Amino acid sequence: MTSELRYRQPGVVLTDHHFSVPLDHARPDGESIGLYAREVVATGKDPETLPWLLYLEGGPGFGARRFVGRQAWLERALREYRVLLLDQRGTGRSTPVSRQTLPLRGTPERQAAYLAHFRADSIVRDCEAIRPRLTGGAPWTVLGQSYGGFCTTHYLSTAPEGLTAALITGGLPSLDATADEVYRAAYPRIERKNLAHYARYPMDVEATRRIAAHLAESPTELPGGHRLTVEAFQSLGTFLGTGDGSHQLHYLLEDAFVPTPAGPALSDAFLEAVRARLSFAGHPLYALLHEPIYAQDPGAPTDWAAERVRAEHPRFDAAKSLAGDEPVLFTGESVHPWHFTTDPALAPLRETAELLAARTGWEPLYDPARLAANEVPVAAAVYHDDMYVDTAHSLRTARAIRGLRTWVTDEFEHDGVRAGGPRVLDRLLALVRDEAS
Known part of the structure; x- marks a missing residue:
């Protein structure tokens, strides 16, 4: 891991982090790709005393949102966390994927084989690879928006020991729908x-x-x-x-x-x-x-x-x-x-x-048995009649994850965590802490 010098925006201190992770985590000694993440801490707070919150953006294929200062939900998060805005593999300042870069892989067949390593399973293994380097091994809270919620659900299925809590907004996937x-x-x-x-x-x-x-x-x-x-x-x-x-x-x-x-x-x-x-x-x-x-x-x-x-x-x-x-x-x-x-x-x-x-041979992304035995505090905002993620699918998944608490609302559409300012994150934190009914 390398970290660049810190820099500032109104009300925040930012630090760039660069990591190298395996393209295929099943072959840790094979090819590596780069990951980029931006750490955000409120001005005047000592980052060493703050727990981490990892943000997983929606998509697939979008880098983490480029906030200026304490916009949207970040205002609420920075009261008590240092936040990591991760550019998931292939996006933003991580090793890019595009019409310009994919020809470096060779034939379309090789390009497709390469891209098979860019789903939620690889993203979560990336998170687990960089977590010890940042937190010293301590678990962190994850906030997953839309597809970031799909990744968070996979996280709960495969590496719950890495999580203090999981917060999902508009992104509870079906566990089995084609x-x-x-x-x-x-x-x-x-x-x-x-x-x-x-x-x-x-x-x-x-x-x-x-x-x-x-x-x-x-x-x-x-x-x-x-x-x-x-x-x-x-x-x-x-x-x-x-x-x-x-x-x-x-x-x-x-x-x-x-x-x-x-x-x-x-x-x-x-x-x-x-x-x-x-x-x-x-x-x-x-x-x-x-x-x-x-x-x-x-x-x-x-x-x-x-x-x-x-x-x-x-x-x-x-x-x-x-x-x-x-x-x-x-x-x-x-x-x-x-x-x-x-x-x-x-x-x-x-x-x-x-x-x-x-392509065939895709691996299952969710483990229903492990989710049924979940012990991580989880809260999910489910937007009533969300156009992007089916509400019925989300609620069925909510019932399948032990201890998950839902907030079903028609106050917001799919972008509620951005449009609602600090309110959505505040509500989810209250739910995972048993501070709200």
């Missing part, structure tokens, strides 16, 4: 979010139909070479899973067209905003591993589950909606084969993605 079952549960939720959006902004029904009809006739190239098709436009439904997402989507749609000498056209401002939202350039692992994070049956590939299950829900077929008078429905948090033809950040990785979709 990728098909995850998306079969997801599409009805996504439809409900669409209908709620259109009830709030009825003018968006026509605006969406107009944009979709335009793209059906003339797919448009975005700045940077991204190809905007009807399906890509529909994927803006990811907005609808966050607290202010419906409002953001409305503001994006309301001035999509501008007059030109050739007639109405999609504006440069609209196209640039869409490109920024849809591009995977900053998080290609999200697209590559989005379905493998659900793979647990050694004999079954994920095989583009979201694309196949979508065919069971014809209301998401924009062509049929445009042929009639139905609203065009947006899709949600799902990855499809066409992502690897429309996005220049993903196009070079198309064959690798196909190999991952066809």
